[in-house]
Amino acid sequence: PYTKVKMAISFDEKIAWSNYKSKWISNIKSRSYGHKIRARSQAILTTSKTIIKDNPRFTIRDKGKIIKHLPVIIIDKNLKIPFNTNILKNIHEKRIIIFTSLNNNKLTKLKQMGCEIIIMKKNKKGMLSLKNIFSKIYKLKFSDLLVEAGGVFFTNLIKSNLVNELHIFKSNFIIGPKGKPLILKNNLDNLKKKLIEKKKFNDNYYYKYHIK
Numbered sequence: 001p002y003t004k005v006k007m008a009i010s011f012d013e014k015i016a017w018s019n020y021k022s023k024w025i026s027n028i029k030s031r032s033y034g035h036k037i038r039a040r041s042q043a044i045l046t047t048s049k050t051i052i053k054d055n056p057r058f059t060i061r062d063k064g065k066i067i068k069h070l071p072v073i074i075i076d077k078n079l080k081i082p083f084n085t086n087i088l089k090n091i092h093e094k095r096i097i098i099f100t101s102l103n104n105n106k107l108t109k110l111k112q113m114g115c116e117i118i119i120m121k122k123n124k125k126g127m128l129s130l131k132n133i134f135s136k137i138y139k140l141k142f143s144d145l146l147v148e149a150g151g152v153f154f155t156n157l158i159k160s161n162l163v164n165e166l167h168i169f170k171s172n173f174i175i176g177p178k179g180k181p182l183i184l185k186n187n188l189d190n191l192k193k194k195l196i197e198k199k200k201f202n203d204n205y206y207y208k209y210h211i212k
Contacts, residue, residue, distance in 0.1 A: 001042075001134060001137055001138050001142050001143050001144060001145045002143060002144050002145070002165070003045075003134075003147060003157070003163055003164050004037070004041065004144075004145065004147065004163075004164065004165040004166070004167060005146075005147040005157065005165070005166050005167065006034060006037055006038075006146060006147070006148055006167040006169075007166070007167070007168055007182060008024075008025040008026035008030065008168075008170075009025065009169070009170050009171070009182050010170075010171050010173055010174055010175040010179065011173060012174045012176070012179070013181060013183075013187055013188060014176070014179030014180055014181060015150065015179075015180050015181070016150075016175075016180040017178075017180070018179060018180065025169075025171050026169040026171060026201075026204055027171070027201060027202055027204050029204070030169040030201045030206060033199070033201060033206060034167075035060050037146065038058075038060050038070065038146060039060045039067075039068065041070065041145065041146035042070070042142050042143065043070055043072065043073055043137075043142045043144075043145055043146070044058050044070050044071070044072045044073065044147075045075070045137070045145050045146070045147045045148075046072065046073070046074055046147070046149045047074065047075045047076070047149045047153050048074060048075065048077075048078075048079075048081045049080075049149070049150060049153075050148065050149045050153075051076075051081055051085055051087055052080060052081070052082065052085075053150075055085055055086050055087075056086065056087065057086045057087065058070065058087060058148065069093050069094035069095075070146075071094065071096070071097065072087055072094065072095070072097070073097045073137060073142075073145075074087070074097070074098045074099070075133065075153075076098050076099065076100050077099075077101050077102075077122070077127065077128050078100070078102060079098075079106045081098070081110075083109070083113075088113060088115075091113055091114045092114060095116070096114070096116065097115070097116045097117075097118065097140070098110065098115050098116070098118070099118050099120060099128055099133050100118075100119060100120070100128075101119065101120060101121065101122045101128060102119075103119055118136060120132060120133070120136075130156060130157065130160045130162060131162070147163075151180055151181050151183060152184060154182065154183060155183050155184040155186070158183065158191065158211075163211045164210070164211055165208065165210060166191075166193065166207075166208070166209040166211055167207075167208055167209075168188070168206070168207045168208075168209070169201075170205045170206075170207065171203070171204055172204070191209075193209040193210060193211050193212060194209060195208070195209055196208045
């Protein structure tokens with residue numbers, strides 16, 4: 001699938017404070033534009049770590065009103081997603097697909113709630129193979145994905161050559177060296193990319209890149 005990654009970063013390329021207590025790095029205009037990027041996608045890909053930390057709803061909103069639910073694909077190797085998380089509320093209105101390596105009582109309960117579960121074997125590193133996940137996503141007829149997750153997942157996608165497009169919302173403040181980086185042990189300058197579009201939303205800058 002054609003894969004887009006959307007990230008809000010500080011001026012020094014951090015995606016969160018060290019304690020993850022950052023609610024919004026981007027401003028309201030940036031977030032509104034972010035919903036338009038979501039609306040042009042077929043599904044959202046995320047991780048259980050992002051769901052546990054941020055408890056997102058991943059809806060498409062316009063002027064605060066929910067106008068659409070996109071299918072949400074969650075990589076959750078050890079089924080850590082809590083039952084009371086926002087994403088599992090009103091599950092009859094949306095499609096939730098979970099990739100995991102476990103087959104237990106929790107999996108049965110998630111299926112009863114209405115989640116679609118795909119069980120995969122872990123690779124030698126004890127992880128789920130991203131390339132295998134992406135080929136299964138493609139077989140599910142998703143050809144346009146929006147990734148909304150953290151820096152670790154983004155770094156792994158880049159290493160696996162699975163990112164086509166990058167949407168960055170950059171703020172004007174600095175978080176500092178203890179903040180969580182956009183890319184582990186690397187920075188944006190070193191990515192092979194081509195700038196396609198640039199916009200300004202008050203004190204935020206938006207950059208759209210094609211990843212080579």
